[in-house]
Amino acid sequence: MARLIRTEKEVEGRYEEVWLVVEEDSLDQWPAGPREIVGRDAVRVDGRERATGQAVYTADLAKPGMLHTAVLRSPHPRARVTSIDLAPALALPGVHAAIGPGDIEQLTADCSFQGVAIAAVCADTLAQARAALRAIACEFEVLEPLLDPDEAVRRGSLLGEPRERSRGDYERGLAEADVVVEAEFRTQVVLHNSMETHQAVVEWTGEGVEVHISTQYIWGIRDAVAQGLGLPADKVRVVCRYMGGGFGSKNSPDDYTFIAAELARRTHRPVKCALTRREENTAAGNRNATIQRLTVGARSDGTLTALGGEFVNAVGWDGWSSGTEGPMQMLYACPNVKTTTYGAKLNLPPMKAFRAPGFVEGTFGLEALLDELATKLDLDPLELRRRNHTHEAPEGNEYSGKNLLECYRRAEPHWERRHDVRARSTATVKRGVGMASQIWYGGGGPPSYAWIRVGSDGRATVVTAMQDIGTGTRTAMAQIAAEELGIPLEHVTVTLGDSDRGPYATLSAGSSTTPSVGPAVRAAAADAREQIEEIAEQRGLKGASVADVVDVLEDAQILGKGARGPNPTGMQVLTFGVQVAEVAVDIETGEVWVERIAAVHDVGRVINPLGASSQIEGGIIQGIGHTLSEERLHDPATGRLLTTTLDAYKLPTIADVPEIVSELIDVPDSHLTNLGAKGLGEPPIIPTAAAIANAIRDATGADVRQLPISREEMLRALREAEARQ
Amino acid sequence: MQLTVNGHRYDVHGEVGTTLAEALREELSLTGTKVACGEGHCGACTVLVDGEPVLSCITLVHAVDGASVTTIEGLRDHPMIDAFVRSDALQCGFCTPGQIVSAVALVESKPAPTSEDIRHAMAGNLCRCGAYPKIEEAIRTWQG
Numbered sequence: 001m002a003r004l005i006r007t008e009k010e011v012e013g014r015y016e017e018v019w020l021v022v023e024e025d026s027l028d029q030w031p032a033g034p035r036e037i038v039g040r041d042a043v044r045v046d047g048r049e050r051a052t053g054q055a056v057y058t059a060d061l062a063k064p065g066m067l068h069t070a071v072l073r074s075p076h077p078r079a080r081v082t083s084i085d086l087a088p089a090l091a092l093p094g095v096h097a098a099i100g101p102g103d104i105e106q107l108t109a110d111c112s113f114q115g116v117a118i119a120a121v122c123a124d125t126l127a128q129a130r131a132a133l134r135a136i137a138c139e140f141e142v143l144e145p146l147l148d149p150d151e152a153v154r155r156g157s158l159l160g161e162p163r164e165r166s167r168g169d170y171e172r173g174l175a176e177a178d179v180v181v182e183a184e185f186r187t188q189v190v191l192h193n194s195m196e197t198h199q200a201v202v203e204w205t206g207e208g209v210e211v212h213i214s215t216q217y218i219w220g221i222r223d224a225v226a227q228g229l230g231l232p233a234d235k236v237r238v239v240c241r242y243m244g245g246g247f248g249s250k251n252s253p254d255d256y257t258f259i260a261a262e263l264a265r266r267t268h269r270p271v272k273c274a275l276t277r278r279e280e281n282t283a284a285g286n287r288n289a290t291i292q293r294l295t296v297g298a299r300s301d302g303t304l305t306a307l308g309g310e311f312v313n314a315v316g317w318d319g320w321s322s323g324t325e326g327p328m329q330m331l332y333a334c335p336n337v338k339t340t341t342y343g344a345k346l347n348l349p350p351m352k353a354f355r356a357p358g359f360v361e362g363t364f365g366l367e368a369l370l371d372e373l374a375t376k377l378d379l380d381p382l383e384l385r386r387r388n389h390t391h392e393a394p395e396g397n398e399y400s401g402k403n404l405l406e407c408y409r410r411a412e413p414h415w416e417r418r419h420d421v422r423a424r425s426t427a428t429v430k431r432g433v434g435m436a437s438q439i440w441y442g443g444g445g446p447p448s449y450a451w452i453r454v455g456s457d458g459r460a461t462v463v464t465a466m467q468d469i470g471t472g473t474r475t476a477m478a479q480i481a482a483e484e485l486g487i488p489l490e491h492v493t494v495t496l497g498d499s500d501r502g503p504y505a506t507l508s509a510g511s512s513t514t515p516s517v518g519p520a521v522r523a524a525a526a527d528a529r530e531q532i533e534e535i536a537e538q539r540g541l542k543g544a545s546v547a548d549v550v551d552v553l554e555d556a557q558i559l560g561k562g563a564r565g566p567n568p569t570g571m572q573v574l575t576f577g578v579q580v581a582e583v584a585v586d587i588e589t590g591e592v593w594v595e596r597i598a599a600v601h602d603v604g605r606v607i608n609p610l611g612a613s614s615q616i617e618g619g620i621i622q623g624i625g626h627t628l629s630e631e632r633l634h635d636p637a638t639g640r641l642l643t644t645t646l647d648a649y650k651l652p653t654i655a656d657v658p659e660i661v662s663e664l665i666d667v668p669d670s671h672l673t674n675l676g677a678k679g680l681g682e683p684p685i686i687p688t689a690a691a692i693a694n695a696i697r698d699a700t701g702a703d704v705r706q707l708p709i710s711r712e713e714m715l716r717a718l719r720e721a722e723a724r725q
Numbered sequence: 726m727q728l729t730v731n732g733h734r735y736d737v738h739g740e741v742g743t744t745l746a747e748a749l750r751e752e753l754s755l756t757g758t759k760v761a762c763g764e765g766h767c768g769a770c771t772v773l774v775d776g777e778p779v780l781s782c783i784t785l786v787h788a789v790d791g792a793s794v795t796t797i798e799g800l801r802d803h804p805m806i807d808a809f810v811r812s813d814a815l816q817c818g819f820c821t822p823g824q825i826v827s828a829v830a831l832v833e834s835k836p837a838p839t840s841e842d843i844r845h846a847m848a849g850n851l852c853r854c855g856a857y858p859k860i861e862e863a864i865r866t867w868q869g
Contacts, residue, residue, distance in 0.1 A: 047810035050818025051825060053757020053797035059819075060756035127742070195761045195769060195819035195853050244761070244819030245853050277762040470817025470854055614813045614859055621855030646766035646851065654857040655844045 005566060010441050011510050022446040025519060025565025027526055027674035030483075032605070032667055038483040039666070041610035045475045045494065046242075046468070055242040058214040059274060061201050067096055067122040069263060069273040070129035071256070072136055073283060074111035074118055077145035077347040077639030081109035081118060081138060088135040089121050094128035097121070097266045098136070104262045105228075106255040111140070113317040113349045114641055115283030117255040122263040122271050145347035145639040149291055149314040152344035159315050159343035165329055166338040167394065173306030173336030177297025180306075181373045185294065185365035186706040187689075189314070189632040190287040190625075191280075191649060192354055196244025198284045199274035200253070202260040208235030209261060213253070216246040216469050217507035222499045224253045229261060241497040246469045247622075248353030249285040251509055281644040285352025286632060289314040290324050292365035296373050302384045304334035311341040311362070318350035319343075322358030327366045330574075331439045333390030347639055353509060355622065356682035359440050360689065364707060367436035367690030371697055381694065382408060382415050385437055393572045400568050401669035401676075403602040404437065404576040410663055411435065414580040414598035418698065421582050425699070428588050431595075434694025435580045436687035442603060442679035443573025443672060444516030448564040449503035452481060452524040454532065456553035458546065459491045462524070466496045466505030466517050471681055472611035473513045477521045479607055480675070484525035486545050503561075511575065511679025514607060516564050519673035523562025531558050568671040575683045577601030579620070581691035582658075585699050587718055590711030594624055594692055596659040604669040604678040616662040616684040623688025625652040631708050726790040730755065731799030739786045746770045746781035749796060757797035757822045761851075768850035771823040771830075772796045778830040797822035805829050805867050812863035816854030824850045828864045838864060 002021050009018045034040050049055040086098040100119040101109035107117050119136055123129040146152055174180060200213040208231055215221050218238040226233040243250070260273035275284055290313055297306035311324040321343025329337055351357075374381040389405060392398055418433035425431045450464040462481050468474040478492040485492075495502065506516040529546060536542070536549040550558075567573055582596040599616050606612050629650035633642040643649040662684075668676025693704050702717035726737045730753060739748045749755045749772070758781055761769035765783035772781045773795035800806065805825050808814070815821040824847070831838055831846040838846070843864050852860065 043810050043813060044815070046818075047813070047815060048806065050815055051806050051809045051821050052801050053755075053759075053822040055818060056756065057759075057819060059759065060750075062751070062754070062756075127740075193853050195759070195767070195817065195851070197761070243817065244759075245817040247853070277764065277766075470819075472816070610813050614816060614856060617858050618816060618855030621857060622853075645764060646762045647764075651851050651853065652855070652857075653848045653851060654860060655848045657855075657857045657861075660858055 168336035194245030432699025436690035442511035528560030619684025
């Protein structure tokens, strides 16, 4: 039965108070520990399709008569289009339509960041569309861009009001401190670089549109496209069966979907609009840069008395100011905390969510600061964190489940290695070990629904209009259904990725998919199982398995439905963890190698340990890129982007990967749903940068203060450390 | 032009400037070969041309007239596919066909590659999901 509740909803760390229609979650949790299928390694149910190239991604779609699009984007960070003539483009062979500023809201003559869309052309082939684009005569008046985040704050160029968060008495806390440490940290712009670029194929069908799109949120696309095109939402069908990564950047339809829709409307053809890699690295979102001016005060025994921070998120022209202050507010039992967060509006491409937005950056600053404090107090960094551990949320409410101390305990053997690691240092290559803690959301929430059908062959099909961005959710859902029905995993098919075929399911972001959709799938499977058991009982087969009774069904099918119940009221549902990094630093060249990372995370029940270990490894590897090599650069004079290719932008390769050891606490969160499972997509990337920075300090005594830790930054920090002595 | 692709002979009519990736994906509808950067930086489009791994997005189809091409579609029964699936060596799967083609090229020349061999041979195939540890494991254990 559905009912209405007033509750807080969290997406990517952003809370809003909402009315929600929810259904009861009446199933008891399974006991802790591996079961027949859930909690045991499963190979991806779609692994073969993906590996053999059979899986059809949006990039692979070729509809009959489909046209291809090229988009004219501003080469300038700030400029005004003074004249534009599309006629030369329209005259070229193969060209079907061209649109320019004002034709749709997404095309503009006022260019406020490099990459903003100005015009678009569609043609029979992509080569023709690109040739036509070059024929467009477009002139600009180039204007002075605003690029400096601090300058933006001074001038009041902000996205939203500054966010002030405070508890206790910060000033008094500082006065009570025996030691105060202040430091400024900076983090860079990082690009998602999903292997499949942002793209959509749009076709008008009868009264509506069909949108095939590489997306993390088919329902969000459906509603945004419906609104943008003035259509009822049920006239927009959104399909995404396979997608090549997203990492937070593919939650919205963006300019390319509306460009394709308008060109399709004008030409009566299906139109594909796919970003090139260079467009992807210009206009498809990024993890924004931050400046963090942080202060910590503590007693000589390490007890924190005050934490303060001024955070500047260099958001770009649009987006939102993420919770960079979140770790400082949430991680430790400090009574006096005061933070101010600014979102600087700049003539740079808009940010988008990127795997734990804000918390990756904020954890780097906070956890590096904590280690500077530990050094000053001559305290063991792990011990410092234990002393400031909190059993209840600093805001006063309870955690639904928290096993951070257990994470610390299991990290001890890795932490103990530091003596041996340091001993392997040479005159010029110094080695050390560092650690950092992790806090993040990941509880998911309602609504999400699933249907299930079981036929007389004993096979089940789960139908839910979610999407699998590569995290393995298809597999996890199949495991949950198979477990509940008591049938082999191979007998379950999961149908997803189509808003016309299945009920609403949440977005694949915010580490929310498994904790949101998983309980709905289990509820649907339980509904079907109960019906089957009743039929069995009528035949006198009590306690029979699903497989024993389905043969009487013939053409009949058992249909089950399930919904995600509410989150526990008044509780914070969070994920926790710790990582321990081992590094080597060449103190002559400034080169840094990560040699080993051990990760211990607490995300409640683990559905698929094999897939979970892959997610942890992937998060850590992205974290290593973020820490050491990745940086979107712009020319400080003109604001023009310098790193739009995969040659210039340094992603980690297989040769950059250290030994990675991962462990999950795997204890169900007893207050959370019928599964007790939380999400794991984001937690593993959060503490990596700080753990590496702290290992560098352990190895060399140098305080690195900015990401990426380039050789320049490493040598600067080494020189500074030398001057201090 | 003629190409032998996965053992079948095709007449290919690409215009001057057509890349091998375009000919495979668009003319022959062999979309298992992915294009992720289109400028030879990521390895997703790797195919074998006369047994050698080649970046098909920066290879002009006219330059390989008469060649024998193996794409992921031609490797469906190769044990490397099972090794990747078994080891969970893929996440989103978009780079995977290119990874597997590169891996097959490696083990054809060196059936039991060391970690060092794998890291060297596979460094040109980017995977943003970071499946690298499992890719290495798949290649180390490809013979089952």
